Amino acid sequence: MSQSVGYHSGYSQSEQVADAGFPAWQQLVWLAQSVPWHPGVFVISADLLILVLGITGLPQLWRRKRVFALWFLIDFIFLLWWPTKWPQYVLTLTAPLCLSGAESLQAFVWLPVKNWWQQRLKPKPVPQWVRLPDRRALAESWRGMRKAWPWLLPGALVLTLIAFYPLIYQSAMSVTDFGSLSLRDGIQGGIWREAWGGLTGQIEPVDINPLDRASSTEVRYIGPAFLKILFSGGLSDLLVFNVLWTVLSIILQLAFGVTVAVLLHREGVKLKRFWQTLFILPWAIPEFIGALFWVRILDPERGWLAVANNPAASNAVSGFLDDPTKTLVLLLVAATWYGFPFIMLAATAGLKMVPTDVYEAAEIDGAGRWLQFRQITWPLLFPLVMPAVLIRAIFAFNQFYLFYAMQTDMPNLTFATLSYYLFAPGFLGGRFGLSAAVNVFTVVVLVIFILWFNRISKAAEGVTYA
Amino acid sequence: MHRRMTFWQQVLYQAGFVLIGVFVLMPIWGMTYLAFEGGTIGWPTTFRLFPEEPTLAVFVRVWQQASQSLPFVRLLRNSLIVSGGAALLSVGFGASMAYAFAHFRFPGRQPGLFALLVGALLPPVALMTPLYMLLTITGLRTTLFGLTIVYTAFAMPFCVWNMRSAFQAVSTEVIEAARLDGASNLQTFLRISLPIAAPSIAVAALIAFLIGYSEFAMGWLFVEKSSNVTVAMAVSGALGISTFQGSLLAALALLMSIPVVILFLLLQRYLLERLLFVAPGD
Numbered sequence: 221m222s223q224s225v226g227y228h229s230g231y232s233q234s235e236q237v238a239d240a241g242f243p244a245w246q247q248l249v250w251l252a253q254s255v256p257w258h259p260g261v262f263v264i265s266a267d268l269l270i271l272v273l274g275i276t277g278l279p280q281l282w283r284r285k286r287v288f289a290l291w292f293l294i295d296f297i298f299l300l301w302w303p304t305k306w307p308q309y310v311l312t313l314t315a316p317l318c319l320s321g322a323e324s325l326q327a328f329v330w331l332p333v334k335n336w337w338q339q340r341l342k343p344k345p346v347p348q349w350v351r352l353p354d355r356r357a358l359a360e361s362w363r364g365m366r367k368a369w370p371w372l373l374p375g376a377l378v379l380t381l382i383a384f385y386p387l388i389y390q391s392a393m394s395v396t397d398f399g400s401l402s403l404r405d406g407i408q409g410g411i412w413r414e415a416w417g418g419l420t421g422q423i424e425p426v427d428i429n430p431l432d433r434a435s436s437t438e439v440r441y442i443g444p445a446f447l448k449i450l451f452s453g454g455l456s457d458l459l460v461f462n463v464l465w466t467v468l469s470i471i472l473q474l475a476f477g478v479t480v481a482v483l484l485h486r487e488g489v490k491l492k493r494f495w496q497t498l499f500i501l502p503w504a505i506p507e508f509i510g511a512l513f514w515v516r517i518l519d520p521e522r523g524w525l526a527v528a529n530n531p532a533a534s535n536a537v538s539g540f541l542d543d544p545t546k547t548l549v550l551l552l553v554a555a556t557w558y559g560f561p562f563i564m565l566a567a568t569a570g571l572k573m574v575p576t577d578v579y580e581a582a583e584i585d586g587a588g589r590w591l592q593f594r595q596i597t598w599p600l601l602f603p604l605v606m607p608a609v610l611i612r613a614i615f616a617f618n619q620f621y622l623f624y625a626m627q628t629d630m631p632n633l634t635f636a637t638l639s640y641y642l643f644a645p646g647f648l649g650g651r652f653g654l655s656a657a658v659n660v661f662t663v664v665v666l667v668i669f670i671l672w673f674n675r676i677s678k679a680a681e682g683v684t685y686a
Numbered sequence: 687m688h689r690r691m692t693f694w695q696q697v698l699y700q701a702g703f704v705l706i707g708v709f710v711l712m713p714i715w716g717m718t719y720l721a722f723e724g725g726t727i728g729w730p731t732t733f734r735l736f737p738e739e740p741t742l743a744v745f746v747r748v749w750q751q752a753s754q755s756l757p758f759v760r761l762l763r764n765s766l767i768v769s770g771g772a773a774l775l776s777v778g779f780g781a782s783m784a785y786a787f788a789h790f791r792f793p794g795r796q797p798g799l800f801a802l803l804v805g806a807l808l809p810p811v812a813l814m815t816p817l818y819m820l821l822t823i824t825g826l827r828t829t830l831f832g833l834t835i836v837y838t839a840f841a842m843p844f845c846v847w848n849m850r851s852a853f854q855a856v857s858t859e860v861i862e863a864a865r866l867d868g869a870s871n872l873q874t875f876l877r878i879s880l881p882i883a884a885p886s887i888a889v890a891a892l893i894a895f896l897i898g899y900s901e902f903a904m905g906w907l908f909v910e911k912s913s914n915v916t917v918a919m920a921v922s923g924a925l926g927i928s929t930f931q932g933s934l935l936a937a938l939a940l941l942m943s944i945p946v947v948i949l950f951l952l953l954q955r956y957l958l959e960r961l962l963f964v965a966p967g968d
Contacts, residue, residue: 364792367871371790375783375846378775382839383805386816393815407823480706483699488691495703497951499710504950505943506900509921512939513713516720516932524716527730557713611807618809624903625925636809643815644907652815659812667804 232303242305243544243631245464246457247296250307251317253456257307268453274317277324285319292316387663393656395419395444397428400650402439410439417441433651446657451664457631458638465548465634466616469555474609476556477563478601482593484564485571496568503561511625514554520546547632554622563608570604571597610673617669618662635662721745721936730932744937752938753920756913765916767830769898772837773891776845781887784849785875789861802850805843813839814904821908828910836908837898845894852886853879889957896946917942 231237250256254265282289295312302309392415398406417423418441425443453459480499484492502510517524574597582592620636633641635658641648642655691699720730723737724744752758786792787799817836818827826832856879864874880887902918909915915923921942924935950957 361793364790368786368790368792371782371786372792374779375781375842378779378838379805379842379846382817382835383813383843384801386813386820386839389820390812390816393819406819411819483702486691486699488696489699490696491700491703495707497954498707500950500954501710501714501947504947505714506896506918506946508900508902508918509939509943510713512921512925512935513717516716516936517713557709614807618807618811620809620811621900621903625922636811639811640814640903643818644903652819656815659815662809662812663804666807670800670803670807 228304237304240305241543243461243548244300245460245545246305247299247310247313248464249457249460249631250305250310251313252453252460255307265452268456268459270317270321273321273324273328275320276328277320277322280323280327281316281320284323288316288319292320390656391660392416393653394447394660395441395657396439396653397426397436397442398439398653398656399433400645400652401435401437403652405438406652414439414441418443442653446654447660450657450661458633458635461544461548461631462617462634465551465619466613468548469552469559469616470609470613472552472556473559473563473612474605477560478567478605480560481564481567481571482597484568499564500561502558503565505558507558508621508625510558511554511622514550514557515626518550518553544632547626547628551622551626551628551632554626555616555619558622559612559616562612563605566605566608567601570601573604574600614666614669618666717936717939720932721940724933744933745941748934748937748941752917753912753915753923756915758917758941760913761915761917761920764830764914765899765918768833768837768916769895769901771831771834772841772898773845773895775834775838776842776894777849777887777891780842780846781849781880782875784846785853785879787846787850788853789879799850802843802847806847808840808843810840810901810904814907818907827908828914830914833905833908833914833916834898836904837901840901841894841897844897845890848890848893849883849887852883852890855886856882885956889953892949892953899946 248271251271252268254262254267278289278292281292292313295316299305299309299313389411392411393406395418396411396414398411402410414423418425423441425445426440428442449455483489484496505513515523520526578596579592582596587595617634618636619634620640623632623634623637624640628637639655639658639662642651642658643649719734719737721744722740722742723730723734724739724741749758752761787795787802813836817839821827821832821835826835860878860882861874864878869877900918902916902922905916905919906922909919917938921935921938924931924938
């Protein structure tokens with residue numbers, strides 16, 4: 221027994237494990253995809269779906285079958301901490317994950333469908349929107365349109381030309397192998413020719429690996445091959461990192477920003493305005509300049525901290541960091557620095573709206589400071605900072621300049637950064653079709669997310685500069 | 687919350703703020719000190735908190751030769767042309783649209799608002815590929831006007847969205863009163879809504895301006911002539927070249943952010959009011 225444990229802890233420190241260079245969260249990546257050893261064997265992969273369902277079902281599992289929820293959490297934390305990251309280790313998570321997935325399937329899919337079906341069986345008046353609009357309503361909307369169109373025209377024209385038409389053009393690009401070699405043909409209309417021909421079935425898709433660099437000087441139709449990879453959770457290491465990054469950076473910004481706001485809100489604190497003005501500084505500095513400032517401090521070989529720790533540091537040119545986990549930490553520090561002032565300001569404004577007499581009542585009841593925050597401040601404050609948080613989350617998901625300035629590498633990339641690297645001249649660059657496909661993917665994810673949060677709240681109305 | 691703070695509580699709070707202040711200022715100081723040290727090639731190899739011999743030499747050099755042989759003022763001019771142009775185009779073409787979204791009911795209004803929101807939240811990268819192609823086809827790609835169009839595409843949906851909120855915040859009573867006096871839609875817009883909403887529109891324009899001002903990655907894709915380089919591009923360019931000079935980069939970055947910081951601090955209260963809590967509509 222002790223030998224077997226000793227063997228595994230020894231193995232986890234071995235070179236074989238260190239060489240693999242997996243990030244701490246690698247097990248999440250393994251959960252999000254099929255085993256990597258047999259590419260092309262599985263016709264469809266439900267791994268990503270099960271992971272999403274499993275995570276959303278956790279609270280339910282915690283209430284109903286706590287043993288399994290504990291199993292999942294303890295096992296998961298252990299796997300995050302344990303240095304060996306082989307894919308087969310996630311098998312220990314399969315049972316609780318599937319149970320949790322079943323819970324969420326029941327709560328979010330089965331019950332709504334059942335309710336909907338039962339509602340359908342009951343006879344109901346025809347809802348308003350099914351009825352044909354009568355003549356009066358038609359006339360009214362016609363009048364509205366006639367009144368509005370001269371006002372809309374200039375803006376609509378410009379936006380169509382520089383934003384919406386380009387997005388359609390991009391979708392056409394994403395089903396071709398358009399690249400730097402076929403640039404001339406693409407400019408002369410090759411993209412529309414191939415995309416139109418391909419989508420109407422006149423041109424057979426060329427069978428090439430979408431990740432290979434195109435070798436033809438003419439644009440060719442390849443079909444939605446790369447889009448399919450993206451939407452079926454291929455590139456799962458990137459997907460997992462991007463989501464993890466969004467969640468962690470937003471939690472840190474929120475926690476730090478709200479803490480500072482609450483500290484500043486305390487009555488009787490001296491120098492309030494001074495501190496607030498000081499803490500706003502990062503917000504006023506352009507994002508990539510802020511990122512450069514942090515590179516200057518944190519660069520593991522040449523940064524201020526590195527030089528302070530190791531006076532003999534060389535001035536050799538270093539690229540990105542080698543350890544993805546440490547890179548994530550550095551990125552998070554920079555993102556928190558840049559992002560917390562905005563949340564702080566939103567929370568400060570929100571705190572001013574919280575009535576003070578509630579606290580007096582709580583104090584009489586003997587509620588401590590933490591209890592006051594937990595029971596009064598937070599529930600009242602949360603809806604007020606929610607729009608800022610959601611917008612921040614979208615920005616984090618799409619973050620680009622920070623990653624560009626830090627010169628990070630796989631898997632510490634967002635999809636936006638990947639799209640840029642696929643496009644711009646360089647090692648990966650010049651694959652315009654692939655870059656377009658990544659962008660189409662990003663836009664679809666964005667649309668789904670906005671639709672979803674428009675449903676859960678009217679938060680979108682409060683969208684402002686973030 | 688109403689208990690008076692004891693002396694030690696006050697000390698504790700202030701100590702906490704000092705710690706946060708250090709966190710906030712550390713990277714800024716790291717850059718400032720590097721700029722004043724002058725002449726550092728690459729990153730510095732010795733650790734110091736303060737420059738050994740503070741000098742303004744790098745600032746003078748950057749002022750005269752920020753990128754290639756161009757003086758800083760020239761870069762600033764390019765920056766002002768492209769980002770100022772983008773802000774003006776966004777406001778100019780978008781204002782009437784924002785007004786329509788705020789005050790008229792017409793078919794397709796909801797989908798239009800949704801499209802605006804998606805546009806406002808798109809990452810700049812998402813429009814890069816097609817705009818590059820379209821501007822190449824029209825022969826505008828390498829001109830400053832081409833870059834202005836790119837930045838307009840980034841800034842305009844956001845600008846329209848914010849101007850809509852600004853117009854909505856104008857109280858309906860004023861507008862109703864004007865209507866009763868026989869003012870047409872155009873007159874109400876020009877005489878009443880526009881002047882009242884002007885400060886908010888100015889803030890929207892300022893943010894649109896800043897989107898272009900701090901953008902560089904698209905700039906490097908689109909601009910070819912070195913005389914068209916903007917300030918932000920020069921900063922990112924200073925990072926990339928083989929004869930990398932830490933002090934130069936630091937000085938440029940500082941020169942670039944100082945005006946923005948001053949602007950933000952001056953307009954602090956104002957920005958908060960206009961940007962954080964816009965009257966929720968609909």
